[in-house]
Amino acid sequence: MSKPIDRRDFLKLAGLGGVVFASGLPGVTLGAGQDDFYFVQLSDAHWGFEGPPNPDAKGTLKKAVAAVNSLERQPDFIMFTGDLTHTTDNPVERRKRLSEFKEIVKDLKVKTVRYMPGEHDASLDNGKAFQEFFGATHYTFDHKGVHFIVLDNVSDPRASIGDEQLGWLAADLKQQKNDAPIVVFTHRPLFDLYPQWDWATKDGAKAVDMLMPYKNVTVFYGHIHQEHHHMTGHIAHHAAKGLMFPLPEAGKAPTRAPLPWDPAQPYKGLGFREVDADTKAADNKITEFPVVKA
Amino acid sequence: MIFGKKTLRIVAAATVVTIGSLGAYVAAQSAEPKEKVIKITAKKFNYIPGEVKLKKGVPVILEFRSQDVLMGFNLPDFNVRADIVPGKATRLRLTPDKTGTFVFLCDIFCGTGHEEMNGKLTVVD
Numbered sequence: 001m002s003k004p005i006d007r008r009d010f011l012k013l014a015g016l017g018g019v020v021f022a023s024g025l026p027g028v029t030l031g032a033g034q035d036d037f038y039f040v041q042l043s044d045a046h047w048g049f050e051g052p053p054n055p056d057a058k059g060t061l062k063k064a065v066a067a068v069n070s071l072e073r074q075p076d077f078i079m080f081t082g083d084l085t086h087t088t089d090n091p092v093e094r095r096k097r098l099s100e101f102k103e104i105v106k107d108l109k110v111k112t113v114r115y116m117p118g119e120h121d122a123s124l125d126n127g128k129a130f131q132e133f134f135g136a137t138h139y140t141f142d143h144k145g146v147h148f149i150v151l152d153n154v155s156d157p158r159a160s161i162g163d164e165q166l167g168w169l170a171a172d173l174k175q176q177k178n179d180a181p182i183v184v185f186t187h188r189p190l191f192d193l194y195p196q197w198d199w200a201t202k203d204g205a206k207a208v209d210m211l212m213p214y215k216n217v218t219v220f221y222g223h224i225h226q227e228h229h230h231m232t233g234h235i236a237h238h239a240a241k242g243l244m245f246p247l248p249e250a251g252k253a254p255t256r257a258p259l260p261w262d263p264a265q266p267y268k269g270l271g272f273r274e275v276d277a278d279t280k281a282a283d284n285k286i287t288e289f290p291v292v293k294a
Numbered sequence: 295m296i297f298g299k300k301t302l303r304i305v306a307a308a309t310v311v312t313i314g315s316l317g318a319y320v321a322a323q324s325a326e327p328k329e330k331v332i333k334i335t336a337k338k339f340n341y342i343p344g345e346v347k348l349k350k351g352v353p354v355i356l357e358f359r360s361q362d363v364l365m366g367f368n369l370p371d372f373n374v375r376a377d378i379v380p381g382k383a384t385r386l387r388l389t390p391d392k393t394g395t396f397v398f399l400c401d402i403f404c405g406t407g408h409e410e411m412n413g414k415l416t417v418v419d
């Protein structure tokens with residue numbers, strides 16, 4: 001049996017994009033002697049971005065890697081939910097950014113790292129460059145009894161999943177029992193969070209409808225660079241913070257431009273915050289969300 | 295955020311925005327319009343003009359042309375969208391049924407400035 005999470009690690013975890021314990025997922029029941037496990041969701045690294053919203057644009061991703069590496073008990077795997085790179089119109093530069101990103105995250109101690117694209121990586125070439133570096137843009141995998149589905153709603157520049165992929169999703173779901181624990185990763189939200197800012201997926205409702213008959217589904221996504229929690233029926237949707245710049249809350253600013261950097265609170269709103277485990281105050285920073293609705 | 299079954303449980307106030315159109319009538323490419331035609335040019339990465347003023351209840355034709363690549367026009371509050379294909383005019387008929395200021399945006403990812411490609415529609419009584 002691996003070591004349980006100690007308090008120090010737990011506090012560090014509070015600073016990461018998204019930390020998901022299997023025991024917190026609906027439908028997961030751990031048998032006697034069976035370990036809980038956790039994975040980390042990292043999102044929106046926007047490698048290649050430069051500008052005042054992040055004066056440490058070249059250092060932030062590396063700090064996130066170091067923050068994960070400093071955990072005594074390592075996660076089972078890490079999932080990057082898209083926008084690994086910041087968009088560029090130049091296909092050569094796009095590949096350069098993807099390759100630099102890949103090089104940096106190679107330093108993660110966790111060897112199982114999975115990727116999916118965001119619209120910044122994939123929308124200008126239908127995911128071609130992304131696939132050269134990271135393979136498929138939609139796929140499934142199973143881990144310790146949980147079924148994971150990675151959905152691509154960014155390779156189509158119109159922010160759609162598309163009928164072909166929806167057909168693939170239907171076929172995959174058919175193989176699952178209706179009480180199987182299922183986790184879905186997407187980049188954009190599958191529900192209409194705020195279409196005025198492109199915080200939606202055109203045919204996302206079709207995917208949600210397909211997932212509805214399954215009792216234990218949880219969706220994790222990125223794109224909006226902030227935490228957000230929403231229910232569609234019994235399905236919870238959770239957004240993770242980004243690693244480059246935070247965005248305003250939906251509709252709370254005239255545009256979806258990045259929030260300004262605050263020199264008094266550097267890295268505020270980013271999902272890799274290092275939490276000092278020795279201070280009492282750090283306890284207050286832990287926010288937990290029940291994945292299962294009581 | 296941490297997802298688990300441990301102690302502190304805080305439920306965030308989710309911002310839920312429902313969009314819906316209450317009878318905004320849209321017909322793409324209508325033939326011989328009698329309505330006022332408002333020409334809007336789309337180019338990387340803005341709409342010209344970026345602000346459109348309309349009167350509630352008065353139908354208009356929005357006529358779009360792209361100067362470079364394929365663009366989209368999306369006005370979520372009225373459930374209206376169209377592709378703007380370079381080399382041809384795209385027409386949308388719109389009768390605004392509510393007043394206020396509404397965002398429209400390009401909804402086909404078009405390049406580095408895509409996220410800034412949006413505009414404002416103001417509807418007055």
Ligand SMILES: [Cu+2]
Pocket residue numbers: 083118119120187222223224
């Ligand atoms: Cu994104």
Ligand SMILES: [Fe+2]
Pocket residue numbers: 044046083118120223224225242
């Ligand atoms: Fe992003």
